Amino acid sequence: MILLGGVFLSYRYGVTHSMEIVTAASGPLELTLKGPGTFSALDSVNVSSRIQGLLVAVHVDRNDMVHKGELIADIASDDLESQLASAEASVDAARRAIEVSRSQLSQSETALQNARKSFDRQEALIRAGTTTQASYDGALATFRQAQADVTRANAVIAQAEADLRAAEANVRLNQAKLAETRIIAPFDGIVTVRQQNAGDMTTPGAPIVTLVDPGTIVVTARFDENAIQLVKPGQKARIGFSTGTEPALPATVYRLSREVDEETREFTVDIKPESLPDAWAIGRRGTAVVTTGVLSDVISLPLSAIVWDAGFPGVWHIESGRAKFARVTLGGASEDRIEILSGLAAGDEVISAPHGVYRGMRISPKGFS
Known part of the structure; x- marks a missing residue:
């Protein structure tokens, strides 16, 4: 047993192990995360419709480059086109009604002028006593009727103009609805996803394609x-x-x-x-x-050289050819190196990737015996 123990100790502390060694040296260190x-x-958007309808065409596919305002898809628009045609016909009818009303107003105004002249003449004659009361009363009645006809003609024109405004508003509404059957690109971009195809029933907010500005x-x-x-x-x-x-x-x-x-x-x-x-x-x-x-002038080591012992960082450095553990204080780090604030001095040799190292292990730099 003693012999075996001696052999073990001889192997453990007598055999030299070859390992990669780095030297702690001062120099600049780029700090990174x-x-x-x-x-x-x-800028990424799910292009969708604001109305429900049947998709009759989707004009773009994945990886297509599109420009702002370019047509993405079409929704069936037959019903809306009919509604727009009806609204436009209502506008034409309202305009014709205004023309007729204005013609009637012109006639009523001419009749009013004639009735006023006749009444004025009868009023002068009644004062002179050269006409009858019946003639005067008839002229007055005709004059008042002509005034009423002019007032009524103006009211008819006002109503016709209101009807025209309503019809024009209905045209704009139907034009807007019809425009919504054409889905267009909101900005220049690339189609990354196509979620719907021709024949699908699309609903408001349901993505048709996804557009990304590269x-x-x-x-x-x-x-x-x-x-x-x-x-x-x-x-x-x-x-x-x-x-x-x-x-x-x-x-x-x-x-x-x-x-x-x-x-x-x-x-x-x-x-x-x-x-x-x-x-x-x-x-x-x-x-x-x-x-x-x-950092301009610091001691740093490869991250692989750092080991942890009981929650504290340290390194295996070489002292008189043997491994010795030394605790260190760490500072800033780069992608593959870390600053050593204390525990090492410039020129100290450290095992760069210690695995299976123990205290007192005889170490030689790799490539040397």
Whole structure:
């Protein structure tokens, strides 16, 4: 048993293990935040109808580029066209009624002028005593009737004009309804989804297609709430993908949300890429890296070198050829490196990716015996 123990100790502390070693050195460190994100668009709309009806045509499909005002779909419009024709006929009838009423008014005004002259003459004669009372009374009655006829003719014109306004309003209403059978694009964009087809019965608000303005596409990234004070609009960023074959996209922080998710304790940041990848799609996932600052002269190590012991960070550094654990104080981090505030000095050698390391293990840099 003693012999076995000796062999074990001899192997454990006598055998040299070859590992990757990094040297702690001072230099600049770009501070970054890294978080998952998805492609979304600031200008995205479900194009729908305001009326219920049968779709007779959908003129666009997925990936089609459309322009503002371009026809997206048509809804059956036979009934509305008939209603519009009826309303336009009512306008024509109202205009003709006005013309007839004005002609009648002209006749009534001429009759009134004649009746006034006859009455004036009879009034002068009755004063001179050269006409009968009956002639005077007849002229007065004719004059008053002519006045009434003019008043009535004006009333008829006023009613006809009101009917015309109502008919014209009905025409505008039916024109608006008919226009709503033509679904048009509200802005320039790309059709990303087509939800309905010709023959479908569409209802108000039901999406026919989804339209996205590619110029407003952003990547909405999520970060822990504790980092919210580090992120600001205008900061440089980049968007990466897990495929390994697509280059990262240069980007800029566009805006921050001012709401933290109560369950995940994360806030979101909209990051605008300088250009879009050929394979962009709404909802596609990526990884956002935001540059929050640059430290000019600090000691840093690869993130892989940091290990945790009882909740405290530390590293395995090399002292007299053997592994020794040292606790460190961490500072700011980049995507793959982290600042060491205390616990190491420039020039210290550290195991870059410690696995299975124990105190006192004999270590040699990889590539050396």
